Amino acid sequence: MILSHTESTVFAISLPILIWAVKSRTIKTAMQALGVAFGVILIAGPWYGFVISHHGISPLLSALQTGSQSFWSVLRLINVDIITEEPYLDVLGVIGILGIIFLISKKDYFIPIMLATVYLIQPRSAHTVGNIPLAMASGVFIVDALMPIFHSSSITPNRGNRVLVSILIPYILVNSIYHSYMLSQHHVSTNEQNTMQWVAKNTPANSNFLIITNETDPMCDSTSEWFPYLTKRTNLTTLQGREWLSDKNFNEFIGQRNMLQTCQDLECLNKSIKYFGAPDYIYLSLNSPTNLCQSSNAINKSPNISSVLENSSFYIQVFKSPDAMIFSSR
Template sequence: MNRKPAYSRSVTEQEWAWTFLGLALLFGSFVRILPGLLTGFPINDGGMFAVMMRDLRENNFLLPAFTTYNLSEIPYAYPPLGFYIGAFVESLGVFGLDALIYLPMAFTVVTIPSFYLLAHELTGSRPHAALAAVFFALAPGNYIWLLMGGGLTRALGMALMTLSFAFVHRALREMNWRTTFLAGLFCALTVLSHPQSALLTFTGCAVFWFFGGRSRIGTILAFVIAMVALLLSSPWWGSVAANHGFGVFLSAGQSGDLGASLSTLLGNLFSRQTILPFSTVFWLLGLGWAVFARRFDLLVWGFLPYLVDQRSAPIATSLLYPILAAYGFLDVLPALINLVRSRKWNVIPEASLFNTHALAMGMLGIAFYLFIECVFHAQIIRTVSLTPNAIEAMVWARENTPAESSFLILTGREDVMTDPVQEWFPALAERHSETTLQGLEWTLKDEFVNRWAQLGNLQSCRDADCIRARVREMDLEFTHLLVDASKLSPGMFLSEGYEILFDNGRYVVLK
C-alpha cells in the first residue's frame, strides 16, 4: 500500500521576510526596553538636556537665548526638537527625570522599523532588508548610546536620519514630487534633532545625488529637498543666529575630530560587538560582494563620513554594516557553500534560499545568540547610571552651599565628556562646576579640544601637587571640592587647609 506524501509547501518571500522582521522588532525592542527598566535614573548622561527642558518650560516653550545649565551663559543653540518633546511630556506630569529614560527608549525602538524602510529602499529586497534589520536590532553598539539620557536627541536624530535617507533615495529614484517634499520634511526634522545626524544626513544625501540623481530633474529635486529642509528648520537656526551669530555653529562644528584616519576606519571595520563575531564575518563577506557588484554608492555612503567627522562616522557604518551582513549571509555564504561542495561558484536563487532548511535554522540560531548577548549587555549598560551616593552628594551641595559656589569635581575619570558625575552635577546641585565640559562646544571654538585634553589630564592626577599644577594651568577658580574617595584620598586635601563638609563613604565635599 502506497503512503501519500506528507503535505508540504514552499515558504514565500513575504513569509520569510515578515518572520525575520518580526524577530528583529520583537527581540530588538525587548533589549532596548530592558536597560531602562533595570535602572531608576537616566543612563549615563542627559544632565544638560534635563536643564534645557526645564528652561524651555519656564520660558513658556519659547526658545531662550541662554540655558541656565552650569550657570555659564551657554547659548541655547542645540537643536531643540527633542527638548520640546521632552518638555511637553514633563508638563503633562507623567514623568519627571524619567522622561530621559523612557523617551530615549521609545525613540531607539523606532530606529528598527525606520532602518528596515531604509534597508528595503537601498537593497530593493524585503528579505535582505528584514535580515539587515535583525543584524541592526541585535548589535549592542548600535543602540547603547541611544538609550542614555542624551538619547533624547541622539535616538530621535537617528530615527529621523534613517527616514531622511530612505525618502531622499526614493525621491531621486522615483523622481516624485510628493516623496520629495516628505524627504525635505524628514531632513528638516533631522536638522532640528541632533547636529551630528544633520551633518551625516547632508553627507549621505549628497552621495545619493552623486550616484543616482545627477540628471537635470534629479538635481532640481535635490535642490528642492535642501530648500524645504532649510525653510522648515529656519525658525530655530534663524533665532540662534539672531541672538549669537552664525559663529556659534562653527564653534560647535570644531568640537569633533575632522581629521581623516584609515586606522580608525579599519578598527571599526574589524570590530566585534559579540563574543562570537557572526555579524562581523557576514559584513566582511558583504563588503566583498559590494565591491564585486559595484555597489560603490553603499560603500561611499557608509565610509565617507570618516573623511568628514570621525566622531559621528561610526553612526554611518552602524547603518551600512547590517546591510552588508545581509548580503553576506544571503548571497555570499550560500555561494561559498556551493563552491565547497561542487567547486562551482553559483549564486543561489532567492526562492531556493527561502526553502533551505539549514540556512533558515542557522539564521534563527544566530538571531537567538545575538539576542542573548544583548540581554547580557543590558546588565552592563545599567551600571553606567549615576549612583545613589553621587545623587546624595549633589542634593546635599544644592541644599547646603551658597548659590554662588563653584566646584572642582575630581572623579578620576579621564574622559570627562562621558562622566555622569561631571554632567549631572550642575543639573542636580544647581551649582557651577569648573570641570564640566558639556555645553562649552558652543563657546570655546577651537579651544574646546584642548580644554577636553586638559581636563582629562587633571582627572589623571593622584596627588595634590599634580592637581595644583593642572588647576593653575587652566586658571580654574573654585570654592569647593567634590572628590570620589574611591579614586582619591580626601586626606591629601586636609593638609592643604581644606575641611570636610560632607562624606557618605564614596563622595566627599570639601571647602
C-alpha cells in the same frame, strides 16, 4: 538631529550629495534634492534664526568644529567595535566588514565609499551614522554570499538557513540584552544623589565645582553629567554641551579633563585648576560605576588625589559620604 546636534547637518548635506553623485547625477533629481533642502531650511530656519539672534553665529561655528576631522580618521574602521559596540564577539561588525570586502570584490563601491565618507567628514559622530552602511553591507553579505554557500553545499538549504538563524539570532539578542543591562548599571548611586542634594542645599547657587571621578572616558562619566542638573551648580569639567562654547578648544578640553581624572598630586591638580579656572569646591566621586566605560565593582575606589587633599593645608573637607567627598579652599 539637525536642531540638537549641529554636526548632523554635515551628514544631512554630504550623504545626499554622495548618493546623487554615485546613483543619479541627473538635473531632475538635483532639483528634487534642492526642494527637500529648501523644506528643511523652512523647518529648521526659525530655530537657527532664534539662536543666532540671541547668541550670534559663534555657537554654531564652534559646534561644527568638534568633529575631529582628519584624513586618517577612516583608519578607526580597523576597530569595528567602535561602531557596533558589541560587548563580546563582534558578530555584526565582522559580518559588516566582510560585506564591505565582498562589495569591493564585486566592484560595487557605493556602500564602502559611504562608510568611509562618514568617517572622513565627521569622525566624532561616525560611530552612530556608520551603522547604516555597515548594516547594508551585512545584509548584502548574508543574502549574496552566505546563503548561496548553503544552497551549494551538501547541507540542505532549509537546514542550513535554520542552523544559521538558530545560532546567530539568539547570540545577537543575548549580546544586545547584556549590553543594555550593563548600560543600565552606569548611573549615579543613591548615596551620591543624596550628596548632590546636600550640595544643592548647602552651597551658594553660583558655586563652581571641579569633579574628579577616575573615569577618563567622559562619555561614561555619569556623575559629571548629572551633577549640574541635580545640584543646579556648575561643573567646570562637564563635556556635553561644551561643543557650543568657543572659549576653549574642544579636543584640548577633553584631554585636560581626562588628565584631571588621573591626578595624583597637587601639582597636577593645580595645572588643571589653571586650565579650568579656580573652583569653589572639589568633588570626589569615590565609587564610580565605570572605568574606561567598563563596569567597575570596586568598593571605596577613591581617586588617588583624595588622601592628598585630606592632608593638604590648602583644602578643608566639608562633606563625606560612602560615595563622595567634597573639599573647599581654606
